[in-house]
Amino acid sequence: MKSLCASVAWPAWILGNQPTARIIVASYSRLLSEKHSLDTRCIMQSSWYRELFPEVGLSKDQNTKYKFQTVQRGYRIATSVGGTLTGEGGDFIIVDDPLSPAQALSETFRKRATNWFDQTLVARLNNRKKGVIVLVMHRLHQEDLTGHLLSKPKNIWNHTCLPMISENKEIIYSIKKPAPPFLVPVTRVTTNEYKSWITASSARMTPPVILYSREEGQLLYPLDGGKEEVEMIKVELGSYAFAAQYQQNPLPLSSGIIKREWLKRYRNFSDSLSYVTQSWDTAVSTSSMSNFSVCTTWTKVGNKFYLLDVYRAKLEYPKLKEQVLSLAARWTPHAILIEAKTSGQQLVQELKTNSDLPIIEIVPHDDKLTRFYQIVPIIESGKVFLLHQAVWLNDFEYEILMFPETRHDDQVDSTVQYLQWVRDSSSRVAALRAL
Incomplete structure (x- = not known):
């Protein structure tokens, strides 16, 4: 809706009222930006627009x-x-979603966006006194472009923040008419804040027009499922993504993203496991600086995931292949996931050619941290269970609780690979059932 308003409808309205206006609209994707342009052009070519x-x-x-x-x-x-x-050059510059959620997790992409905004885009404003720059986005990170602009001196930017759930009583006032010099024009204030910037000399002034107001805890727009639907969204996204994208209040990233209490415990399983999956993150060196090869073995019961075993060692290639065969014989997995990276490609090719093991080649599409954040909601919702006692438990917990600040992250990679695969598999099954 925000893109439809800011990038599609508003430029059409501006050009309808000011046909000489020059407008620049930017987004994180050229494809998305051009789609919005086509939508604006479609409006302007419509019969009702030409009549208006x-x-x-x-x-x-x-x-x-x-x-x-x-x-x-x-x-x-x-x-x-x-x-x-x-x-x-532009009289109006509109920046709509300068980062995708995945890009916002990358410091490189965040700096690219802020540097481009500061060093290139602002200089394209035709008239710095009369021109308009509008940034519209949902928050993604404390250091996203909104965070960057809010860190600048006050009163440079007018900030309108619309969380999904109001955290206090909100009143949005019109600032269409210039405010007197002793008033600071703001677009979102609470009742108490509003009182604080009305001075004694302005007590008799007519207050600005109230455009919108809502009480604490009220939703920004109605949902069919009400607050229960909001809770479902929160569970699906996880607390970090929900706080940023829906509440516009991104949480700080600490060294430990996963909290210990999110990881549940189980004591034992029967010998007859209905469905077992092994997830391999491979390396092919035994040097002190190299990564480990890791195999995590899982079973799924309902919508819960149980970690049965963790194998972790530094192996040269022949030994790595032997270990894959050995662990497969021990657990009889229904699927063996192996990432298609340099150390895994030869392994995948040989096992597919010379064995009847259920090998599934995994090709990751995002960076490591992005993939990790995609499975955080599964862990946060209490769906991942670890053995109550195991020789591998301490090392596994330390790595997953301290990620991304750990020296090694092979157990994390193996876990993420499994949870992503089972999540995507469930989505594909649901889509097929809907046909």
């Missing part, structure tokens, strides 16, 4: 998904974060 703004027409000389122009020489340009804007 009969004097506004699109130029035939400049009418592409990247840039279209009015006959009055106003335009809308679509670009992406990091894109070049040489020779182009």
Whole structure:
């Protein structure tokens, strides 16, 4: 909805009222930005829009998904974060979702976005006194672009924050008319805050128009499932992602993302396990600085995941293959997951050719930290169970509780690989059932 309002409808409205206006709209993806541009152009070519703004027409000389122009020489340009804007300027610059959730976890992508904003985009404003820059996004990280702008001196930016669940009584006032010099124009304040910036000399003034208000705990928009649906969203996303994307209040990242109390315990399992999966994270060196090869063995009961065993050692390739065969003979897994990286490719090829083991080659698509955050909600919801006592338990707990600050993370990689695979498998089954 925010993109529809800010990137699609608003540019059409601006050009309808100011056909000479020059607008730049940017997003994290060039493809997404161009889609929004096409949607705006579709509105402006509609019969109802032409009836509403009969004097506004699109130029035939400049009418592409990247840039279209009015006959009055106003335009809308679509670009992406990091894109070049040489020779182009804007009276209105709109930045809509400069980072994807996955990119926000990367310091490299965050710095790329803030550097591009500070060093390239701001310089494209045609008139720094009269021009407008609008950033619209849901929060993703404390150091995302919103966090970067809020760290600057106060009163440079007007900040409107709309959490899904109101954390106090909220009142949003209109600032359409310039405020007197002794008032600071703000767009979101509580009743007490509003009182604090009305001075004694302005006590008789007519207060700004209230555009929107809601009580503490009230949802921003109604959901069919009410607050129960909100709780379901929170469980699915995890507390970190929910606090950022829905409450607009990203939590600080500590060295330990997983909390000990999230990991549940079990004492034993019967010998007849219905479905066993092994997840391998492989390495092929025994040097002191090399990684371990790790195999975690799991079973699934309902929507709960039980870690049965952890094997962890530094092995050269021939021994690694022998160990895969040995652990497979011990547990009789229904699936053996092996990541298709350098150390795993030869293993996958040989086992598929020379054995009847149920080998599944895994090709990861995101960086390690992003993949980890994708499975955090599963652990946070209490669905992962560890043995009450095991020789491998202390090392496993230390690594997963301290990630990403640990020296080794092979047990984490193996665990993430399994939980991602079983989650994606469940999604595929659900999709097939819906057909």
